[in-house]
Amino acid sequence: MSGANYLLLGNPGTGKSTLLNCIIGEQVFEAGICYGGGLTEFFRKHEHDGDVFMDTPGLADRKLMKKAAAAITEALRQSGAYKLFFMVRLENGRVVADDLSTIETVMSCIEATEDVPFTVIINNIKKRQYKAMMERGNAFKEVVTLVNAGKSRNALYFPERADRFY
Numbered sequence: 001m002s003g004a005n006y007l008l009l010g011n012p013g014t015g016k017s018t019l020l021n022c023i024i025g026e027q028v029f030e031a032g033i034c035y036g037g038g039l040t041e042f043f044r045k046h047e048h049d050g051d052v053f054m055d056t057p058g059l060a061d062r063k064l065m066k067k068a069a070a071a072i073t074e075a076l077r078q079s080g081a082y083k084l085f086f087m088v089r090l091e092n093g094r095v096v097a098d099d100l101s102t103i104e105t106v107m108s109c110i111e112a113t114e115d116v117p118f119t120v121i122i123n124n125i126k127k128r129q130y131k132a133m134m135e136r137g138n139a140f141k142e143v144v145t146l147v148n149a150g151k152s153r154n155a156l157y158f159p160e161r162a163d164r165f166y
Helices: 016-024 062-076 097-109 127-134 138-148
Strands: 005-010 044-048 051-055 082-091 118-125 154-159
Touching: 005 016, 005 097, 016 044, 016 051, 082 097, 097 118, 118 127, 127 138
Parallel strands: 005 051, 005 082, 082 118, 118 154
Antiparallel strands: 044 051
């Protein structure tokens, strides 16, 4: 296989499974609303057009913490090139602290001789907040400063959409 491994990480409810399904173009990973915890309970992967897309349980879900840590470890042991993506949320214009904590926790567990690059995806941004991000004003600078504290050079912003699940 010559493709890349795309690993989406984050807390429950950040949209990892939904985004993967959108990228693939069909429902491969279980996604939707789940009350009281995350929907994804086990590490899963799916090959599509030569690339491997990996979905992991959310790290902040206390019931699944051990399973999530094992899933991430298993995913990072797969052969090939990796592209790591952390999904985070904004609440009242601020990145959710638990989401930033998850980035720090995962990155501190990766044993590597050099920095491992990753991208932060800020998902489900309210229309007004999205507009402020795209204007690259103070709100944008504050969010980027928080995200960059985790040593990410890249951030993607996805506006909130109507409820649609793949």
